[in-house]
Amino acid sequence: MKYAGWQVGITYQTKKREGLDKKYLRNLLREMKDNGMNFVSFMVVTHGLNDVLHDGYTWPVRNKRLRCYMDKKCTNAGPKTEFLTEIIEEAAGYGFHVNLTDNQFWWNPKKAKKGYPLIQAAEIQGKDNKAHQRYPHCADNSDTWRMACDAVEDLFGFYASQAVKSYAFEMIGRFQGCTCPDTMKMFKQSLKTAGLESKSENKDLFSLWEDMRRKEALEEFVIAIKKVNPSLEIWHHGYMELTDRGSYRFSPASYEKAGVDVALPCIHQVTDEDSLKKVLDSSKDFPLVLHVDTRDVSTLNYNIPLKNQEYILSMGRWIEKNNRKNLTGIAFFNEPATSAVNKKAVYKVVKNWRKKGLLK
Numbered sequence: 196m197k198y199a200g201w202q203v204g205i206t207y208q209t210k211k212r213e214g215l216d217k218k219y220l221r222n223l224l225r226e227m228k229d230n231g232m233n234f235v236s237f238m239v240v241t242h243g244l245n246d247v248l249h250d251g252y253t254w255p256v257r258n259k260r261l262r263c264y265m266d267k268k269c270t271n272a273g274p275k276t277e278f279l280t281e282i283i284e285e286a287a288g289y290g291f292h293v294n295l296t297d298n299q300f301w302w303n304p305k306k307a308k309k310g311y312p313l314i315q316a317a318e319i320q321g322k323d324n325k326a327h328q329r330y331p332h333c334a335d336n337s338d339t340w341r342m343a344c345d346a347v348e349d350l351f352g353f354y355a356s357q358a359v360k361s362y363a364f365e366m367i368g369r370f371q372g373c374t375c376p377d378t379m380k381m382f383k384q385s386l387k388t389a390g391l392e393s394k395s396e397n398k399d400l401f402s403l404w405e406d407m408r409r410k411e412a413l414e415e416f417v418i419a420i421k422k423v424n425p426s427l428e429i430w431h432h433g434y435m436e437l438t439d440r441g442s443y444r445f446s447p448a449s450y451e452k453a454g455v456d457v458a459l460p461c462i463h464q465v466t467d468e469d470s471l472k473k474v475l476d477s478s479k480d481f482p483l484v485l486h487v488d489t490r491d492v493s494t495l496n497y498n499i500p501l502k503n504q505e506y507i508l509s510m511g512r513w514i515e516k517n518n519r520k521n522l523t524g525i526a527f528f529n530e531p532a533t534s535a536v537n538k539k540a541v542y543k544v545v546k547n548w549r550k551k552g553l554l555k
């Protein structure tokens with residue numbers, strides 16, 4: 196493995212309303228270095244849906260339209276109080292790989308609409324057979340796409356430093372079963388181009404098209420990121436196994452075709468070795484960084500199995516036993532919501548990997 200380190204939410208699950216500060220992160224970097232870590236990821240957005248105390252972007256957003264989504268109470272979001280620029284350089288000085296992570300196409304629709312009035316929350320059929328609009332936004336809508344691209348442009352316009360090596364994002368804005376007007380318009384246009392107009396009611400054809408469109412959206416988004424910063428490594432935060440099934444996942448082949456460099460699957464639900472093996476096997480030989488949850492604090496609206504010391508130590512052993520060539524690293528998540536006891540276990544695991552040469 197090349198990397199092991201913390202993923203840190205600037206405001207996500209932080210005790211203080213204003214989020215973390217420079218002193219906190221400075222101390223954390225030193226602690227990480229002392230414990231053999233060499234990777235840090237800063238999560239630059241929090242959504243009120245998951246953490247009711249915090250909501251919005253955590254950097255000084257410069258794009259006027261995008262400012263609707265800025266968390267104005269966050270210290271790092273203030274142009275005069277911003278400190279992450281300095282922290283990033285400090286981390287790079289320690290030799291760390293620095294990553295920035297965002298959650299795209301997933302916004303509080305009321306807030307996002309202020310800057311992007313045409314934005315379209317995906318209309319997904321619920322158990323009651325009615326279409327519901329929630330946080331997921333549909334990539335087929337022009338304002339939705341604009342907001343996602345504007346966020347990349349603004350974030351990496353601000354953090355343009357060569358010290359930032361990679362960008363990870365979650366979602367892609369293609370949700371299975373979305374029948375919003377923009378999606379249906381796009382679907383009909385594709386049928387027309389292919390001379391299949393008469394089959395517009397065909398459900399199988401719609402699923403096939405959705406699958407193709409999802410992969411296409413990923414490819415287009417990678418191109419948009421590369422336009423802003425061609426040297427960034429692109430990481431995608433998927434969920435569990437790497438497969439083309441579902442709205443949030445991609446197979447290694449699809450990632451490769453789209454130009455994604457690393458898969459960063461969320462494995463919050465992995466609580467035994469067999470499930471971990473399934474995720475590892477599904478990656479074939481595609482570069483993989485595992486997103487290992489270490490939290491013993493849940494959020495109000497997002498229930499995940501809480502993790503303890505035993506879990507972290509077991510995970511360390513399972514990874515050691517099932518290590519493979521394409522396992523590039525581990526991102527432990529989320530430092531501000533991990534107790535001192537759990538952190539101690541994480542450092543024990545990392546030191547052990549170092550000792551055994553698993554982490555170079």
Ligand SMILES: [Zn+2]
Pocket residue numbers: 317318333334335373374375376377378379
């Ligand atoms: Zn749609």
